[in-house]
Amino acid sequence: xxxxxxxxxxxxxxxxxxxxxxxxxxxxxxxxxxxxxxxxxxxxxxxxxxxxxxxxxxxxxxxxxxxxxxxxxxxxxxxxxxxxxxxxxxxxxxxxxxxxxxxxxxxxxxxxxxxxxxxxxxxxxxxxxxxxxxxxxxxxxxxxxxxxxxxxxxxxxxxxxxxxxxxxxxxxxxxx
Amino acid sequence: xxxxxxxxxxxxxxxxxxxxxxxxxxxxxxxxxxxxxxxxxxxxxxxxxxxxxxxxxxxxxxxxxxxxxxxxxxxxxxxxxxxxxxxxxxxxxxxxxxxxxxxxxxxxxxxxxxxxxxxxxxxxxxxxxxxxxxxxxxxxxxxxxxxxxxxxxxxxxxxxxxxxxxxxxxxxxxxxxxxxxxxxxxxxxxxxxxxxxxxxxxxxxxxxxxxxxxxxxxxxxxxxxxxxxxxxxxxxxxxxxxxxxxxxxxxxxxxxxxxxxxxxxxxxxxxxxxxxxxxxxxxxxxxxxxxxxxxxxxxxxxxxxxxxxxxxxxxxxxxxxxxxxxxxxxxxxxxxxxxxxxxxxxxxxxxxxxxxxxxxxxxxxxxxxxxxxxxxxxxxxxxxxxxxxxxxxxxxxxxxxxxxxxxxxxxxxxxxxxxxxxxxxxxxxxx
Amino acid sequence: xxxxxxxxxxxxxxxxxxxxxxxxxxxxxxxxxxxxxxxxxxxxxxxxxxxxxxxxxxxxxxxxxxxxxxxxxxxxxxxxxxxxxxxxxxxxxxxxxxxxxxxxxxxxxxxxxxxxxxxxxxxxxxxxxxxxxxxxxxxxxxxxxxxxxxxxxxxxxxxxxxxxxxxxxxxxxxxxxxxxxxxxxxxxxxxxxxxxxxxxxxxxxxxxxxxxxxxxxxxxxxxxxxxxxxxxxxxxxxxxxxxxxxxxxxxxxxxxxxxxxxxxxxxxxxxxxxxxxxxxxxxxxxxxxxxxxxxxxxxxxxxx
Ligand code: NA
Ligand code: NA
Numbered sequence: 001x002x003x004x005x006x007x008x009x010x011x012x013x014x015x016x017x018x019x020x021x022x023x024x025x026x027x028x029x030x031x032x033x034x035x036x037x038x039x040x041x042x043x044x045x046x047x048x049x050x051x052x053x054x055x056x057x058x059x060x061x062x063x064x065x066x067x068x069x070x071x072x073x074x075x076x077x078x079x080x081x082x083x084x085x086x087x088x089x090x091x092x093x094x095x096x097x098x099x100x101x102x103x104x105x106x107x108x109x110x111x112x113x114x115x116x117x118x119x120x121x122x123x124x125x126x127x128x129x130x131x132x133x134x135x136x137x138x139x140x141x142x143x144x145x146x147x148x149x150x151x152x153x154x155x156x157x158x159x160x161x162x163x164x165x166x167x168x169x170x171x172x173x174x175x176x
Numbered sequence: 177x178x179x180x181x182x183x184x185x186x187x188x189x190x191x192x193x194x195x196x197x198x199x200x201x202x203x204x205x206x207x208x209x210x211x212x213x214x215x216x217x218x219x220x221x222x223x224x225x226x227x228x229x230x231x232x233x234x235x236x237x238x239x240x241x242x243x244x245x246x247x248x249x250x251x252x253x254x255x256x257x258x259x260x261x262x263x264x265x266x267x268x269x270x271x272x273x274x275x276x277x278x279x280x281x282x283x284x285x286x287x288x289x290x291x292x293x294x295x296x297x298x299x300x301x302x303x304x305x306x307x308x309x310x311x312x313x314x315x316x317x318x319x320x321x322x323x324x325x326x327x328x329x330x331x332x333x334x335x336x337x338x339x340x341x342x343x344x345x346x347x348x349x350x351x352x353x354x355x356x357x358x359x360x361x362x363x364x365x366x367x368x369x370x371x372x373x374x375x376x377x378x379x380x381x382x383x384x385x386x387x388x389x390x391x392x393x394x395x396x397x398x399x400x401x402x403x404x405x406x407x408x409x410x411x412x413x414x415x416x417x418x419x420x421x422x423x424x425x426x427x428x429x430x431x432x433x434x435x436x437x438x439x440x441x442x443x444x445x446x447x448x449x450x451x452x453x454x455x456x457x458x459x460x461x462x463x464x465x466x467x468x469x470x471x472x473x474x475x476x477x478x479x480x481x482x483x484x485x486x487x488x489x490x491x492x493x494x495x496x497x498x499x500x501x502x503x504x505x506x507x508x509x510x511x512x513x514x515x516x517x518x519x520x521x522x523x524x525x526x527x528x529x530x531x532x533x534x535x536x537x538x539x540x541x542x543x544x545x546x547x548x549x550x551x552x553x554x555x556x557x558x559x560x561x562x563x564x565x566x567x568x569x570x571x572x573x574x575x576x577x578x579x580x581x582x583x584x585x586x587x588x589x590x591x592x593x594x595x596x597x598x599x600x601x602x603x604x605x606x607x
Numbered sequence: 608x609x610x611x612x613x614x615x616x617x618x619x620x621x622x623x624x625x626x627x628x629x630x631x632x633x634x635x636x637x638x639x640x641x642x643x644x645x646x647x648x649x650x651x652x653x654x655x656x657x658x659x660x661x662x663x664x665x666x667x668x669x670x671x672x673x674x675x676x677x678x679x680x681x682x683x684x685x686x687x688x689x690x691x692x693x694x695x696x697x698x699x700x701x702x703x704x705x706x707x708x709x710x711x712x713x714x715x716x717x718x719x720x721x722x723x724x725x726x727x728x729x730x731x732x733x734x735x736x737x738x739x740x741x742x743x744x745x746x747x748x749x750x751x752x753x754x755x756x757x758x759x760x761x762x763x764x765x766x767x768x769x770x771x772x773x774x775x776x777x778x779x780x781x782x783x784x785x786x787x788x789x790x791x792x793x794x795x796x797x798x799x800x801x802x803x804x805x806x807x808x809x810x811x812x813x814x815x816x817x818x819x820x821x822x823x824x825x826x827x828x829x830x831x832x833x834x835x836x837x838x839x840x841x842x843x844x845x846x847x848x849x850x851x852x853x854x855x856x857x858x859x860x861x862x863x864x865x866x867x868x869x870x871x872x873x874x875x876x877x878x879x880x881x882x883x884x885x886x887x888x889x890x891x892x893x894x895x896x897x898x899x900x901x902x903x904x905x906x907x908x909x910x911x
Contacts, residue, residue, distance in 0.1 A: 023452035024445065030241065034423030038416060041771065041786075049757045049772045052235060055419070059241060059455075060232050066456025067463075069449075075457050076199035077559050077569050083197050097196035105205030105464065108212075109224045117222040117663045125225035128659065132678070136757060144233075148225050220665055223656060230653045235774035341779070341801040344617070350804060417773065417781060473650035525619070 005164035012161035015154050016072050019065045026062035030055055050136040057134075057144045064147040068154040071102075072166075099159045106152045113149040182214030200559065201457075205464035211471050220474060224467055231466035232459060235419070240294050240458070242422035245451040246429045247298025251305070252443045253433020255400040262397035264310075265390040272374025273381035274307045275320050279366045282324035286331035286359060292549050296325035296557045297454060300564035311380040315575040316373070318565045322557050322572065323579030324366050326546040331359030336542050340516050344524055346538050350601040354539045357596055358586075365586055369579065399432045457563055461556075479522065492530040496540065496591050499523055503541050504584075507548015508555065515545050535601055536594040543587050550580045610636070610643045613657050614670040615819075616728070618647035622795075624728035624850055624857070625670045625819060631849025632668070635842035641835075662719040664826030670726060674756075676820035680714040680722070682707075684895050685903040687815050689762050690884040691891065695727055695854065698816050700910035707906045710899075721828055723821040723843050727854045729795035730861055732814035735806040736789030737782055740873035742810065744882050753778055753787040758894060762791070762814075765886050782806065793817040794861050794870075803868040810873050811862075812880065821846075 037051040070076055083094040116123025129145035158166070190207050198206075212218050249255075263280070267273035281303065285295045299321050307317035329336045332352035341351055374381065406424055416424065433439030481502075490498055502523060506515035520541065527537050549557040552573050562569040590596055612632065616623040620630045626647065633643035651657060651666060654675040660666035677683035685691070692698050701707060702725050712722045734741055736750055747768035754760040754770035763770035773781045781787045783805050790806075791814055797803050821843070828836065862872055875883075892900050 020449060020452070023456070024448045027241065027245065027448045027451060027455075030238075031245070031423055031426050034238070034242065034420055035427055038420045038424060041416075041420075047772060049754075049760060052238075052772065052774055055238055056233055056235060059238060060229075062241065062452055063232060063455045063459035066452035066454075067460040068456065069453045070456035070460065073453060075453050075563055076201050076460060077457070077563050078197045078199050080194055080570070081197050081568060083195070094196035097193055098198050098202075101193045101196075101198045101206045102202045104209055105202050105467070108209055108221045109228065109467075112222045113225045115222075117219050117665055120663075123222075123663050125229075128226075132655070145225075145229060148229060222663060223652065223660055223665065226656050226659050227652060230656050346801050351801070417786065470652070473646065476644065 008157070008160050008164045009166055012072070012157050012166060015157055016069065019068045019072075019154060022065045023062050023069060026058045026065070030058040030062060033058065053134060053136050060144055061147050064151040065154075067151055068158065071155050072158045095162060099162065102155065102159060106155060110149055110152040113152075179214060182210075186210045186214060199460075200554065201461040201464045203464075204461075204554075205467050208464070208468040208471050215471075215475060217471070217474060220470070223470065227466045227470055228463045231462050237462075238419040239422045240291060241451055241455045242419060242426055243291075243294040244297045244301075244454055245447060246422060246425040247294075247301045248447040248450055249426060249429035249433055249439065249444070250298075250400075250403070251302035252447055253429055253439040254436040255302075255403065255429060255432055258393075258397045258400040258436070261388040262390075262393045262401075265388045265393045267381075269381070269387070270371070270374070271381045272370050272379040274303070274310055274312065275316075275370035275374060275379065276367055278303050278307070278317075278320050279324045279327075279363050279370065282321075282327045283331065283359070283363050286328045292325045292328045292546055292557050293458070293560050295328040296322055296561045297564055299325065300561045304565045314565060314567055315571065316377070316379075318561055318567050318572055319575040319579060320366070320370060321565075322550055322561050322576050323583065324363070325557050325561075326549055326583070327359050327362055327366075329546050330355050330362060330543060332356065334542070336516065336545065337538070340520065340538055340542060344520055344534070344538065346534050350535050351538055351542075353600040354535050354597045355542070356600055358539060358543060358590055361596070362583065362586060365582060366579065369582060399435060403428055403432070454560070454563065458560065461559070481522075485523075486526075492527075492532055493592075495527055495530060496532065496537075499527060499537070499541065500544055500587065500591060503544035504548055504551070507545030508551045508553065515548070516541070533594055533598065536597050539597040540587070540591050543590060547580065547583050547587060550576055550583070608641055610641050610667045611646055611651070612643060612668040612670070613646040613649075613651040613660070613666055615649055615654075615672065616647060618645050620853070624726060624853060627853035628670065628726050628821070628846040628850040632842045632846035634849075635845035636838060639835075639838050641838065641842075658718075658720075658822070661822045661824045664719065664824045667824050667827050669822040671820045671822050673818050673820060676711075676715070676722070676822070679718055679720070680711050681896065682710050682899045682902060683820065685899060686725070686818055687758065688891050688894060688903065689814050689887040690880065691903070691907075692731075692813075692816055694813075695731065695816050697907070697910060698725065698818075699851075701903070701906045704906040704909055706902065710902055715822070716825060719825045721823040721825050723823045724847055726819040726821050726847070726850050727817060728819055729793040729817045729854075730811070730858050731816045732791050732793050733812050734789065734791055734810040734814075735794075735797050735802070736808050737805050738788050738808070740808050740810075740871055742873050742876045743879050744886065750788045753781060753790040758890075759791060761890055761893070762887060765890055766883060767886070778802070779805075794865050795857075797870075798864065798868065803865065803870050807870055808873060809865060809870050810875060812875055812883065 033051050033055045037047045037055075040047045040051070083090055086094070112124065113126050114124045115121050121127070126142060126145060126149065129142040130140055132141045133139070134141055186207060189210060190203065193203050193206065209221065212221050259281070263277040264273055267276045270276060278299065281299060282295055285299065300318065304314065304317045304321055308314050332355050334352070334355060337351040337355060340346065373379065403425055406421070406428055430439065430444060433443070485498065502519060503515065506519050524537065528534055549555055552570070555573065558569060558572050558576060561567075562572045612629045614625040614629060616625040618626050618629070620626040626645070629643075629645045633645070636643055651660065654672050657666060657669045658671060658675055658679070661669040673683065673686045677686065708722070715722045734747070736752075738750060739746065741747060741750075744766055747766050751769040751771055752763050753773045754763060755775075756772070760770040760772060771787055773787060778787075778790065779800065779802060782789065782802065789808075794809060795817070797806050797809070823839075823843070828839065831839065865872060895903070
């Protein structure tokens with residue numbers, strides 16, 4: 001039992017480390033591309049048509065994967081925090097309710113990444129994006145869309161970690 | 177079909193989840209999902225991944241992470257403190273000087289950014305810690321930061337006005353011109369309130385205070401002062417779009433921070449990390465709102481509301497008041513653009529038919545939904561600010577309340593004295 | 608049974624070609640078992656979302672941007688061939704050719720979408736700018752225009768002008784501040800965007816028609832009885848008629864509206880459009896495949 005919990009905690013930590021790396025990279029790309037656009041407008045008189053799209057996609061990656069980091073760090077604001085001072089059993093119950101809320105929201109979204117209406121796998125969100133080209137770039141939008149299920153899966157792992165003793169204090173770079 | 181049972185179950189679920197301390201973003205999402213089930217529209221949940229994707233795939237958001245990052249870098253790199261030192265040497269003799277600095281900074285920020293949340297995130301990052309360091313309570317520092325952040329979308333440029341103008345076929349230039357006076361009025365009012373609180377609560381500042389000397393402060397602040405010049409000049413004189421200006425601001429903040437000797441690679445990485453977490457918190461909220469607004473649109477809640485209202489037979493003044501109530505409520509409960517998209521097409525045509533001026537009406541609506549950013553349950557500015565400054569959301573709501581009430585009084589004045597909004601557009605020949 | 612029509616524009620039949628279609632369609636179904644609900648202003652989602660919904664049967668009818676339609680059915684990219692069409696009426700005739708409809712429909716049908724025709728949302732695209740009256744192609748040389756995509760950029764360069772890609776959300780700011788001097792759009796876009804305050808010069812160059820594609824869910828349509836399908840077909844026809852009637856009136860009124868808003872309308876000088884056609888023609892075969900271009904050329908000839 002303890003070893004399972006430790007394994008979950010370790011996976012959650014590794015995923016968070018990977019998420020940090022991805023988010024940092026995406027933000028650097030975002031800044032770089034926007035600056036390139038400014039430079040191109042003035043130095044070459046002509047911004048490339050793809051910069052805006054790359055910037056948007058980098059933002060989506062940064063934001064969606066950043067959402068897993070926010071979740072891991074319990075950064076998402078709540079309206080009430082009164083249970084914090086309650087007895088242990090109440091806190092355990094509250095943690096279960098909070099996890100249930102996240103599951104109720106994200107499980108259907110994850111499901112419909114893979115299937116369409118009527119559980120038709122041919123019309124799932126991801127499969128559709130394997131057929132949609134980016135507007136000004138030579139790749140399919142699946143490479144952006146994949147961030148949606150990735151985010152959800154990572155958050156689910158972090159939920160398991162919470163019930164295995166993760167207190168939300170990250171190993172490094174606490175955002176404050 | 178009888179929806180009474182499922183609807184009460186959703187309400188109970190929501191109440192329990194609220195009490196358990198659920199994050200708002202996930203709670204909105206979960207309640208919306210349960211509504212899909214309850215009203216027998218669960219097949220429509222298949223749209224959700226794409227819905228969420230489209231909500232985020234928007235050029236309009238691009239300036240936001242960049243301004244958050246720039247704000248964080250400015251804070252770490254000593255830009256904020258250099259500017260604040262300078263402002264202190266000017267405003268410091270006044271009681272509550274940093275409160276004035278906070279409002280004035282938001283006015284400058286407003287000339288750069290079209291978004292209140294970006295202002296709140298950036299200034300919450302830099303000015304609030306600084307004010308705390310100088311002896312203000314975190315409550316007051318956060319309250320004045322939140323209250324003044326809504327100057328952002330009122331003074332141009334403003335993404336809300338561009339969005340509204342595009343949707344309702346209203347001249348955006350005229351809207352921009354119309355926003356300037358109300359924005360400055362709001363700033364003046366907040367400064368007056370700040371002066372009052374400063375005397376009542378004995379805020380720092382005053383003649384005997386230890387003030388930074390003016391000239392060294394000015395020289396040290398010159399690089400920092402270049403930032404608003406770059407951003408404002410860049411956008412107002414047409415060298416850059418706001419997102420580009422925000423990108424340049426990031427670069428400038430890095431260079432200046434290195435120049436001040438306060439920023440190294442580690443600091444930049446921490447800044448990026450923090451921006452990622454803040455953007456993530458914002459994105460999951462946008463995701464949830466995209467889910468909620470879809471089920472609301474599908475069930476045609478806005479139209480249902482409209483048909484009820486039509487039965488009341490209000491005159492122009494009453495109708496304007498009603499618009500205030502509706503858009504204030506919409507701004508409170510949902511994303512600003514979602515609020516405009518859902519309700520403006522429903523309520524605006526009737527107002528125009530009553531002879532209400534379209535520019536005036538637009539400003540009243542935009543002012544309204546920005547006030548909603550400061551009010552419960554879903555005050556987006558306060559949500560973001562509460563995470564940035566680490567202050568309990570409800571506490572933040574409470575301390576901001578006096579400012580919000582004053583802003584609503586100003587809204588009433590703007591509503592019933594159209595001349596304030598219309599003076600500039602008229603003078604410029606835009607209407 | 609309920610029919611949902613989703614669209615981009617506001618539900619204002621006086622000013623929106625989409626709304627005129629939707630209401631024409633709805634009115635024609637009065638007295639049948641169908642009820643029609645209109646979802647304006649992208650309330651059911653943006654272009655890609657609505658395409659997904661109509662293709663999966665969640666949405667019965669979608670009024671899609673031409674670009675959405677040609678992202679699935681490349682031949683429809685011909686709708687935006689610059690200076691290829693002489694008039695909206697000519698395009699209507701071209702689209703009524705069977706070979707054109709068949710080729711355009713096939714890829715959409717694979718996606719579960721029936722292509723029910725073209726809806727007009729205004730007069731054809733013209734040239735807006737903030738600087739000066741434009742009556743010749745030479746007048747374009749020192750102007751920089753906002754481009755929507757690489758195709759528009761190519762067109763601007765082919766006409767000896769300059770383009771720069773800017774998102775629609777940034778257009779007002781970019782033009783007021785001089786990042787760009789104008790754009791290629793129908794007058795209705797400038798009015799709706801509130802840009803007429805600074806885009807004070809307009810040249811009706813008839814670049815290409817302003818169109819939307821009418822998409823019907825195949826899942827839904829196929830599930831209807833033959834009688835019901837007949838009712839829907841008739842209602843679609845009625846919607847198209849309402850749209851064409853609106854367009855005729857809109858076309859006669861639009862110049863007056865622009866002038867009321869302070870826009871100076873400068874027609875192209877004699878022979879200038881022919882010059883533009885000559886300069887833009889090399890783009891035609893880069894914009895669509897050789898085979899598709901042949902189809903458009905044949906359909907155009909057949910429509911004469
Ligand atoms: Na602003
Ligand atoms: Na402020």
